[in-house]
Amino acid sequence: xxxxxxxxxxxxxxxxxxxxxxxxxxxxxxxxxxxxxxxxxxxxxxxxxxxxxxxxxxxxxxxxxxxxxxxxxxxxxxxxxxxxxxxxxxxxxxxxxxxxxxxxxxxxxxxxxxxxxxxxxxxxxxxxxxxxxxxxxxxxxxxxxxxxxxxxxxxxxxxxxxxxxxxxxxxxxxxxxxxxxxxxxxxxxxxxxxxxxxxxxxxxxxxxxxxxxxxxxxxxxxxxxxxxxxxxxxxxxxxxxxxxxxxxxxxxxxxxxxxxxxxxxxxxxxxxxxxxxxxxxxxxxxxxxxxxxxxxxxxxxxxxxxxxxxxxxxxxxxxxxxxxxxxxxxxxxxxxxxxxxxxxxxxxxxxxxxxxxxxxxxxxxxxxxxxxxxxxxxxxxxxxxxxxxxxxxxxxxxxxxxxx
Amino acid sequence: xxxxxxxxxxxxxxxxxxxxxxxxxxxxxxxxxxxxxxxxxxxxxxxxxxxxxxxxxxxxxxxxxxxxxxxxxxxxxxxxxxxxxxxxxxxxxxxxxxxxxxxxxxxxxxxxxxxxxxxxxxxxxxxxxxxxxxxxxxxxxxxxxxxxxxxxxxxxxxxxxxxxxxxxxxxxxxxxxxxxxxxxxxxxxxxxxxxxxxxxxxxxxxxxxxxxxxxxxxxxxxxxxxxxxxxxxxxxxxxxxxxxxxxxxxxxx
Numbered sequence: 001x002x003x004x005x006x007x008x009x010x011x012x013x014x015x016x017x018x019x020x021x022x023x024x025x026x027x028x029x030x031x032x033x034x035x036x037x038x039x040x041x042x043x044x045x046x047x048x049x050x051x052x053x054x055x056x057x058x059x060x061x062x063x064x065x066x067x068x069x070x071x072x073x074x075x076x077x078x079x080x081x082x083x084x085x086x087x088x089x090x091x092x093x094x095x096x097x098x099x100x101x102x103x104x105x106x107x108x109x110x111x112x113x114x115x116x117x118x119x120x121x122x123x124x125x126x127x128x129x130x131x132x133x134x135x136x137x138x139x140x141x142x143x144x145x146x147x148x149x150x151x152x153x154x155x156x157x158x159x160x161x162x163x164x165x166x167x168x169x170x171x172x173x174x175x176x177x178x179x180x181x182x183x184x185x186x187x188x189x190x191x192x193x194x195x196x197x198x199x200x201x202x203x204x205x206x207x208x209x210x211x212x213x214x215x216x217x218x219x220x221x222x223x224x225x226x227x228x229x230x231x232x233x234x235x236x237x238x239x240x241x242x243x244x245x246x247x248x249x250x251x252x253x254x255x256x257x258x259x260x261x262x263x264x265x266x267x268x269x270x271x272x273x274x275x276x277x278x279x280x281x282x283x284x285x286x287x288x289x290x291x292x293x294x295x296x297x298x299x300x301x302x303x304x305x306x307x308x309x310x311x312x313x314x315x316x317x318x319x320x321x322x323x324x325x326x327x328x329x330x331x332x333x334x335x336x337x338x339x340x341x342x343x344x345x346x347x348x349x350x351x352x353x354x355x356x357x358x359x360x361x362x363x364x365x366x367x368x369x370x371x372x373x374x375x376x377x378x379x380x381x382x383x384x385x386x387x388x389x390x391x392x393x394x395x396x397x398x399x400x401x402x403x404x
Numbered sequence: 405x406x407x408x409x410x411x412x413x414x415x416x417x418x419x420x421x422x423x424x425x426x427x428x429x430x431x432x433x434x435x436x437x438x439x440x441x442x443x444x445x446x447x448x449x450x451x452x453x454x455x456x457x458x459x460x461x462x463x464x465x466x467x468x469x470x471x472x473x474x475x476x477x478x479x480x481x482x483x484x485x486x487x488x489x490x491x492x493x494x495x496x497x498x499x500x501x502x503x504x505x506x507x508x509x510x511x512x513x514x515x516x517x518x519x520x521x522x523x524x525x526x527x528x529x530x531x532x533x534x535x536x537x538x539x540x541x542x543x544x545x546x547x548x549x550x551x552x553x554x555x556x557x558x559x560x561x562x563x564x565x566x567x568x569x570x571x572x573x574x575x576x577x578x579x580x581x582x583x584x585x586x587x588x589x590x591x592x593x594x595x596x597x598x599x600x601x602x603x604x605x606x607x608x609x610x611x612x613x614x615x616x617x618x619x620x621x622x623x624x625x626x627x628x629x630x631x632x633x634x635x636x637x638x639x640x641x642x643x644x645x646x647x648x649x650x651x652x653x654x655x656x657x
Contacts, residue, residue, distance in 0.1 A: 320534070
């Protein structure tokens with residue numbers, strides 16, 4: 001009952017000093033706005049990236065030859081990864097479910113009739129479909145024979161179809177890839193885009209064919225592999241490293257002449273980015289809460305001075321110290337919740353605007369971020385409202401009533 | 405602690421009828437001003453019975469305000485005893501003091517002290533909020549009716565005349581049905597005609613049984629009271645019947 005009267009009185013007070021109230025809560029508005037916006041965007045990206053990584057495959061890892069940096073790297077001989085390495089891994093790695101060579105060409109020309117488009121090409125094996133989660137929607141995936149016999153067949157991503165302005169009837173027809181005739185056997189299911197890069201702008205051909213077409217890649221084959229299960233990923237990684245080091249005759253002091261990345265590591269790398277973003281957010285929020293809180297404290301102190309006689313009167317008609325304390329604390333909290341409300345609104349607005357960007361990921365404001373925003377603003381109100389409220393509560397009623 | 409010359413019986417048990425509204429025995433108030441001690445009240449004895457209409461007078465510095473603050477439980481005496489409506493209130497805690505003040509005493513101030521953004525009704529309701537009464541609206545409306553403002557309940561102070569504002573303040577004092585109305589220069593900010601109206605209202609309340617203590621320095625206002633207590637240098641200088649006929653200058657002990 002008293003609380004209700006307090007809240008009503010506080011709202012009247014805030015409304016009576018509209019401009020002052022809004023200016024006062026600016027710091028809190030900024031704090032809550034940045035909380036909502038950054039949390040939403042980071043959440044959006046995190047969800048997106050984990051979806052993307054799931055899409056890359058399950059328990060997948062990538063291996064590619066790479067000269068390590070520094071003096072040690074320079075002293076290594078030729079850095080290679082060839083088919084013999086691939087065969088050795090296939091034969092010896094017990095923790096790998098499957099393994100596919102991966103010969104990537106960032107740009108390849110695909111032409112059909114008079115239409116000529118540029119796209120990415122990957123030379124792969126039949127296992128690649130499962131490792132990368134690239135199911136075929138129309139037609140068929142690669143078969144063992146396609147790879148073994150070096151069939152001139154290809155599987156297309158949806159984006160390539162769009163670029164060629166062709167429909168599903170393209171399956172079974174032939175086209176030219178970098179000047180060679182290929183028959184289209186399948187179309188991949190749509191995967192969407194990452195940060196504006198389509199994952200469907202892709203042509204898959206048998207890696208045996210790719211090695212023939214691009215002979216220079218014979219000694220720089222990359223690999224995509226899949227561990228038996230999640231728990232086996234580190235073990236699989238260790239096995240790959242030891243097999244390749246042995247085959248490349250690396251001594252103990254020499255660094256790896258290849259790189260190996262698991263999905264987890266990519267996720268970890270991304271997480272460290274979002275931790276940085278969160279730390280920056282915490283900094284902004286902390287500073288603006290401090291500024292906002294001091295603003296609120298300042299205005300509440302002014303308010304207490306302005307209303308000294310009112311406080312005296314309230315005490316004269318029976319208000320106890322705690323009643324006065326509660327009244328001013330309620331007012332501070334109402335003020336800061338006003339800031340919180342404006343901040344939440346503004347945060348929603350900014351995330352909505354940000355989402356309008358065509359290459360932006362789906363951003364949704366999580367409910368807990370809204371609660372967090374209101375929570376921190378109410379907390380600021382309490383923390384910085386205590387001093388003015390205490391000052392009001394401890395006023396001597398006689399002096400207060402005599403205050404000019 | 406007390407400097408009672410006689411062993412006083414507890415006033416509640418004191419003989420006939422209801423206890424006095426106010427009973428002060430040897431009340432002193434000492435302020436420290438640096439090294440100096442100022443005795444604002446120096447052994448005040450005072451008894452006010454129910455349904456009395458008393459004026460407290462005195463020049464400035466006589467201890468009039470200090471006495472009013474102590475009577476109104478806004479301040480605590482340094483020494484002596486104070487029974488308010490039979491209860492010993494000289495040594496109450498802050499919050500008990502506030503509670504007693506809210507329940508038993510209705511203040512009327514020279515400058516009205518209404519909350520500017522609240523309607524007359526809300527202003528009158530204020531004491532009831534702090535005492536946690538249920539039917540606040542009805543009781544506030546009834547109090548406003550008693551002071552003749554039944555048609556001004558939703559007006560704000562700035563929409564009312566000075567006399568009307570003071571009536572709202574009186575209604576606010578009345579709403580708790582206090583043992584005592586304590587009015588501090590209630591007509592100090594009003595013109596003569598309005599002052600008369602307010603004093604008539606006090607007379608009216610007195611006729612209905614209300615105990616009223618009025619602090620003033622204007623002799624003709626004090627003269628309307630049945631009893632005038634004069635203070636000088638922190639002591640009761642005179643305590644006798646008021647009345648228009650009496651010669652103001654020559655009241656003696």
